[in-house]
Structures are given as C-alpha cells and as structure tokens.
Amino acid sequence: MKKSTLFALTCGLLLFGRPAVRADEGMWLPSLIEQGRIKDMRAKGFRLKAQDLYAVNRVSLKDAIVRFGSGCTGELISDQGLLITNHHCGYGQIQQHSSVEHDYLTHGFAAMNRSEELPNPGLVVSFLVEMSDVTDRILAGVTPEMSEAERQKRIDANKEAVVRAATEGNHYKASVEALYYGNQYFLFVYEVFEDVRLVFAPPSAVGKFGGDTDNWMWPRHTGDFSIFRVYAGRDNKPAKYSPENVPYVPKKSFTISLRGMRPGDFTFVYGFPGRTYQYLHSEAVRYIEEKSDPHKVNLRTLRLNIMNRAQAADPKVRIQYAAKNASVSNAWKKWQGEMKGLQRLGTVDKKRDFEAKFEVWAADKPEYAGTTQRLAALYDSLEPYAFARDYHAEAVLAIELLKFAGKFADAKDLTPKTLARLQNDADLFFKDYSAAIDRETAGVLMSEYLRNVPERFRPTGATTDIAAIFAASLFTDSSRVNSLLASEDTTAMHNVIDNDTAVGAYRTFTEVYKNRIEPTYAALNKQIDREYRTYMRGMMEMRRGEHAFYPDANSTLRIAYGKLDGYRPADAVCYEPFSTLDGVMEKDNPEIYDYDVPARLRQLYEAKDYGRWAVNGTVPVAFIATNHTTGGNSGSPVLNARGELIGVNFDRCWEGTMSDLEYDPVVCRNIALDIRYALFLIDRVGGAGYLLDEMKFAK
Numbered sequence: 004m005k006k007s008t009l010f011a012l013t014c015g016l017l018l019f020g021r022p023a024v025r026a027d028e029g030m031w032l033p034s035l036i037e038q039g040r041i042k043d044m045r046a047k048g049f050r051l052k053a054q055d056l057y058a059v060n061r062v063s064l065k066d067a068i069v070r071f072g073s074g075c076t077g078e079l080i081s082d083q084g085l086l087i088t089n090h091h092c093g094y095g096q097i098q099q100h101s102s103v104e105h106d107y108l109t110h111g112f113a114a115m116n117r118s119e120e121l122p123n124p125g126l127v128v129s130f131l132v133e134m135s136d137v138t139d140r141i142l143a144g145v146t147p148e149m150s151e152a153e154r155q156k157r158i159d160a161n162k163e164a165v166v167r168a169a170t171e172g173n174h175y176k177a178s179v180e181a182l183y184y185g186n187q188y189f190l191f192v193y194e195v196f197e198d199v200r201l202v203f204a205p206p207s208a209v210g211k212f213g214g215d216t217d218n219w220m221w222p223r224h225t226g227d228f229s230i231f232r233v234y235a236g237r238d239n240k241p242a243k244y245s246p247e248n249v250p251y252v253p254k255k256s257f258t259i260s261l262r263g264m265r266p267g268d269f270t271f272v273y274g275f276p277g278r279t280y281q282y283l284h285s286e287a288v289r290y291i292e293e294k295s296d297p298h299k300v301n302l303r304t305l306r307l308n309i310m311n312r313a314q315a316a317d318p319k320v321r322i323q324y325a326a327k328n329a330s331v332s333n334a335w336k337k338w339q340g341e342m343k344g345l346q347r348l349g350t351v352d353k354k355r356d357f358e359a360k361f362e363v364w365a366a367d368k369p370e371y372a373g374t375t376q377r378l379a380a381l382y383d384s385l386e387p388y389a390f391a392r393d394y395h396a397e398a399v400l401a402i403e404l405l406k407f408a409g410k411f412a413d414a415k416d417l418t419p420k421t422l423a424r425l426q427n428d429a430d431l432f433f434k435d436y437s438a439a440i441d442r443e444t445a446g447v448l449m450s451e452y453l454r455n456v457p458e459r460f461r462p463t464g465a466t467t468d469i470a471a472i473f474a475a476s477l478f479t480d481s482s483r484v485n486s487l488l489a490s491e492d493t494t495a496m497h498n499v500i501d502n503d504t505a506v507g508a509y510r511t512f513t514e515v516y517k518n519r520i521e522p523t524y525a526a527l528n529k530q531i532d533r534e535y536r537t538y539m540r541g542m543m544e545m546r547r548g549e550h551a552f553y554p555d556a557n558s559t560l561r562i563a564y565g566k567l568d569g570y571r572p573a574d575a576v577c578y579e580p581f582s583t584l585d586g587v588m589e590k591d592n593p594e595i596y597d598y599d600v601p602a603r604l605r606q607l608y609e610a611k612d613y614g615r616w617a618v619n620g621t622v623p624v625a626f627i628a629t630n631h632t633t634g635g636n637s638g639s640p641v642l643n644a645r646g647e648l649i650g651v652n653f654d655r656c657w658e659g660t661m662s663d664l665e666y667d668p669v670v671c672r673n674i675a676l677d678i679r680y681a682l683f684l685i686d687r688v689g690g691a692g693y694l695l696d697e698m699k700f701a702k
Contacts, residue, residue, distance in 0.1 A: 048269030214597030274639025344661030
C-alpha cells in the first residue's frame with residue numbers, strides 16, 4: 004500500500020526524537036470539568052465551553068449519550084432516535100435474531116423501513132439527567148467512633164433517602180456511587196428507555212473483521228458498529244415495547260464531521276467506562292500479574308480451543324456459540340496484554356517505591372501511618388480466598404450445565420410465575436447450547452480445578468465426577484426439561500430437581516463457596532476498603548498541588564481527552580494512527596471466516612467505486628488516539644475539538660491494556676472506528692443510505 008506523506012511524517016517524528024510525552028491520563032467527571040480540566044483541554048485544542056459538555060438546565064453533549072445495556076455506550080446521531088454503538092455491543096441482540104435460515108451474523112441486517120426494525124426485549128438505554136456531589140448528605144450522621152458495620156448502615160440509609168428524593172414523583176431512576184474509595188459520593192439520575200430496536204448491522208466479516216486474531220491489536224480494520232433506534236410513547240417518555248410507540252426525539256444528537264483528522268488533532272471520548280484500579284496497593288497488582296491473570300488465561304484458552312473446533316465444524320454451532328466465544332475471548336486476550344504491560348512497566352516495583360515514600364511522609368501522622376503495611380498483610384491473608392474465588396468463577400461457573408441447573412436449584416416456590424420464568428430460561432438456554440461442547444469443557448476445567456485449588460476450598464470428589472453428572476442429569480435435554488415444567492405436580496417436580504446430579508453438584512459447589520470462601524473474602528475486603536479510604540485520602544493530601552487525581556471509573560459518565568497519535572510498540576516498529584480500506588483488502592482471505600470480505604465490498608474496492616466517501620483514493624477505516632479508555636467505553640463517541648462525531652470507540656491497543664492499573668502515554672491508545680467508514684458501509688455496502696437522510700453533517 005502506498006503511504007501518504009502525512010503518514011510517513013508521523014513515523015518520522017516518532018523515529019527521530021519526538022517531544023517529551025505529556026500524559027493524557029484520566030477519566031474525568033463531566034460536572035467537574037469546569038473546575039479542574041477545561042483550561043488544560045482548551046490549551047490542547049478544545050474549542051467549546053465546559054457548559055457545552057455538561058449542563059443541567061440547558062442542552063449539552065451529555066444529552067446525546069446513553070449507557071447501552073449494562074456494559075457499553077451509545078450515542079444519538081439523529082433527531083429520530085437513531086443510535087450508533089459497537090457491533091460487539093449489539094452482538095447478543097444480532098445473534099438472538101439470527102438462525103441458519105436468517106444468518107444476520109454472517110450476512111448482516113438492514114431494516115429498509117421502520118416496520119422492519121427488530122425489537123430487543125430486555126435491552127435498555129439510559130440517559131444521564133444529572134449528576135451531583137452528595138457527599139455531605141451521604142456522610143451525615145457518620146462519626147469516627149462508629150464501627151464499620153454501623154458506618155455502612157448509616158451510609159446505606161442515607162443513600163436510600165437521597166435516591167428516594169431524586170426519583171419521587173417522576174419516572175427517573177437513580178443511584179449513589181462512591182468515588183475515591185468512599186471519600187466522595189455522587190448521585191446519578193437517569194431516564195431509562197426500554198424499547199430499543201435493531202436497525203442495521205454489518206456482516207460479521209466487517210463488524211468482527213479479524214476476529215480474535217486482530218482483537219486488541221493495531222493496525223485494526225474492523226467495522227465495529229451497529230445501529231439501533233430508541234422508541235418512546237407518544238409523549239416522548241419511556242414506554243415498554245409497543246407497536247404504537249414512536250421514535251424518540253432526543254434533546255441532542257451529534258453532528259457528524261466529514262472533515263477528517265490529522266495526527267496531533269485534539270480528540271475526546273465521552274462515555275461510561277467500566278472499572279479501573281489506578282490506586283491499588285502493590286500486593287494487589289502483584290497478585291493480578293503473577294497469579295490471577297495467568298490462571299484465568301489458561302482456563303479460557305482451554306475453553307476457547309474446544310469452542311473453536313466445534314464452531315469450525317458446524318455452521319449451527321458457529322452461530323450458537325458466536326456471542327459466548329466473543330465474550331470469553333475478549334478478556335482472555337486483554338489479560339495477556341495486561342500481564343506483559345505490567346511486567347514491562349515494573350508497576351509493582353513503582354508502587355512499592357511510592358508506598359515506602361508514603362510511610363516516610365506518614366510517620367508523624369497517626370491517621371495515616373502504617374496504612375500500606377496493613378494493606379500488605381490483609382492482601383497476604385486474602386490471596387488464597389481470591390484464588391479460590393477466581394477458580395469458582397472461571398472453572399465451576401463456566402460449566403453451562405451447572406449454571407442452568409442452578410436456576411432450578413435456587414427456585415424455592417414453583418409458582419406459575421416462577422415456572423414461566425424457568426421456561427423462558429430453558430428456551431434461551433437450549434437455543435444456544437451444545438451438551439457435547441459443555442461436557443468436554445467441563446472435563447478439562449475440572450481437571451485444572453482439582454490440580455490447582457487447595458483441598459480446603461473444594462467439595463468432595465463425587466461432586467467433581469463430570470462424566471457421571473452429565474450422564475444422569477435431565478438438564479442437558481430440552482424435551483425432558485420441558486416435560487418437567489409441564490407437570491402439574493409441584494411436589495414431584497421438587498423431588499426430581501432435588502435428586503438431579505447437576506443440581507446436586509451446583510448446590511455442593513455453591514455451599515463450599517458460600518461457607519468456606521466468600522465469608523472470609525468479604526470480611527477481609529471490608530477491612531481492605533477501610534484502609535483504602537484512609538490511604539486514598541492520605542495520597543491526595545500528600546500530593547496536593549503536584550498531582551491531578553481523578554476517580555477510578557465505575558460505569559458512570561466520564562470524559563477522557565488526548566490527541567490523534569501513532570506509537571512505537573517495539574524497536575524498529577512504528578504504527579501510523581490511521582488505517583484504510585486498502586488494509587482490509589490486504590487481509591482479505593475467503594478461506595478464513597473472520598477475513599472473508601463480503602462480495603459487495605470486494606466489488607467496490609476492485610472498481611474503486613467509493614462515491615463521496617473516497618479519501619485519497621481509499622476509504623478511512625479506523626484511527627488511534629491517546630484517550631484513556633477501558634471496558635464500558637465500547638461504543639463511546641469520539642469527538643473532535645468542536646464536539647462533532649468523528650468516530651466510535653471500540654478497543655484499546657494490546658500493548659496498553661494494563662491502563663486499568665497504570666496508564667503509559669507511550670503505548671496506551673484507544674482504537675476508534677472512523678465514522679466515515681460506517682457511513683460508507685451503510686450507504687454503499689448495506690444499501691440503507693436512506694438512514695443518512697436523518698443525520699446532520701459538518702463538511
């Protein structure tokens with residue numbers, strides 16, 4: 004591929020002495036931008052005011068952003084409720100609508116009119132109405148003399164009162180979230196919409212192009228987006244699904260920029276990042292790097308090997324396990340990069356050095372002295388319980404049969420409502436279940452479990468006999484489960500459930516977890532949380548004026564900002580900040596599912612028939628920037644200095660996946676879909692160009 008002069012110049016700057024890196028670390032609360040970050044943002048190129056980002060009494064950019072489901076972000080791109088997010092965020096919905104006869108995963112989906120848009124029961128989107136500091140109200144009545152239990156009881160009561168006051172007499176939902184390990188509390192008020200319909204999804208060979216091979220990697224050529232529409236009642240308020248609902252008219256939708264970008268341009272991400280742990284103690288990081296991540300990677304490798312073989316052999320299984328495979332593989336690859344990044348940065352040693360300095364500073368401050376040593380001792384006690392807990396989650400609960408049987412085991416009263424819920428669970432379970440895959444997976448996972456989990460955290464040997472559990476359990480057979488649920492004799496149903504081998508195994512593992520693991524784990528973590536509250540307060544006091552603290556991400560709305568920039572991951576390797584359609588076609592391979600470019604896209608490329616989406620003889624696909632992101636930022640709008648939409652965030656570069664624990668400005672990059680590639684795919688490949696008529700563009 005011929006490289007532009009601009010790209011060559013970018014690498015030249017990197018190779019021959021770039022200026023000192025200025026970190027773009029941080030995930031900032033929008034309501035506090037005016038107090039602490041707006042000057043820095045404007046110095047780096049931002050052209051708007053803080054009130055344009057967040058306001059309560061006027062329309063602002065936050066009104067165009069939603070929390071999509073429970074773990075992603077989305078943004079409104081029309082005044083008719085049109086919403087864009089990632090393909091992998093909508094993957095579960097796309098998969099649920101797919102079958103061998105209507106394989107929307109492989110071939111994509113496009114609604115050609117409103118009546119063809121597909122409803123998605125259970126999917127919700129949440130708009131933030133407002134956020135506010137309620138620390139004084141939450142800590143009212145809390146005294147130093149209180150025990151931790153008394154303190155938490157008072158805080159919980161105060162939280163309940165604050166949420167009740169915020170939602171009384173309206174249709175909003177609210178939550179109070181702790182920041183800085185309980186040193187600050189914020190109220191978040193949401194408007195939640197329940198009627199969200201699928202409008203457009205590209206083929207998997209576009210939306211998931213590169214599959215697990217390219218996941219977390221740069222350069223990236225994935226068209227990772229999907230389009231939904233938010234519906235409301237005729238009063239424009241949230242309403243349950245109904246054919247009578249109408250497209251929601253948002254307070255704000257994003258203008259889409261078609262101007263393009265250059266290296267060094269200011270950019271920011273506005274979304275709902277999940278969890279970060281920037282202020283962890285060294286012993287917690289050591290456990291993640293040396294023990295937790297390696298074991299979890301091994302367990303997921305075993306699971307993926309089995310799924311991959313089965314999916315390659317059977318198209319039906321490929322569809323059934325598509326979303327499960329994606330879910331398992333995502334963290335699997337991220338953890339590998341995280342381990343390497345922590346090792347490369349020497350994060351554990353850096354934290355130990357800081358902790359030593361902290362103790363010197365705290366020596367004459369009784370409130371803080373000894374905090375880091377107490378944390379180290381607590382983590383030493385916690386580690387075996389954390390390890391057993393990891394294995395319970397990654398080995399025991401990864402056995403699909405046990406999780407499914409557990410729904411029946413936990414059902415105390417078999418009322419008509421309970422039976423209807425269990426029938427729905429069964430229908431969903433068996434639609435995407437292979438007993439052969441699950442049985443083989445359970446065998447290898449249990450082998451690792453018995454090899455690595457100490458005996459004191461394990462149940463008796465009979466419970467771990469996977470072959471016997473699968474052979475005798477009725478919960479591997481949909482017809483037997485349906486017959487059970489159709490019975491009118493609830494006493495007999497209870498007897499059948501209670502005597503099932505999978506139910507027995509689930510209950511035994513659960514009993515071990517609840518009695519031998521979780522109580523001590525929870526008790527130790529309460530002590531750890533108390534020490535962190537002190538440690539965090541001490542850190543902020545010690546470094547007042549020299550360090551800008553931001554609260555760890557906790558699935559609440561944040562702003563991260565930086566610039567478009569390439570990076571050098573290794574000696575003699577230089578990554579440019581943009582990828583194009585030329586790179587897609589260089590990877591095209593009809594013999595590999597994840598790289599088999601759709602025929603229509605191949606035709607357009609061969610004819611160079613890009614229409615108005617052509618840029619320098621190709622089509623932009625993706626770009627990278629220094630914005631600090633994490634899980635939950637998937638689907639977040641990536642915006643330019645004017646607040647216009649230039650891309651949709653979908654990943655991070657593999658070398659920087661330790662950024663949840665330590666941000667490294669040299670290699671930490673977020674990966675975003677260039678919005679022009681999404682528009683090209685909708686218009687020229689998907690044949691749904693009519694959707695563009697709803698959108699607003701800046702040229």
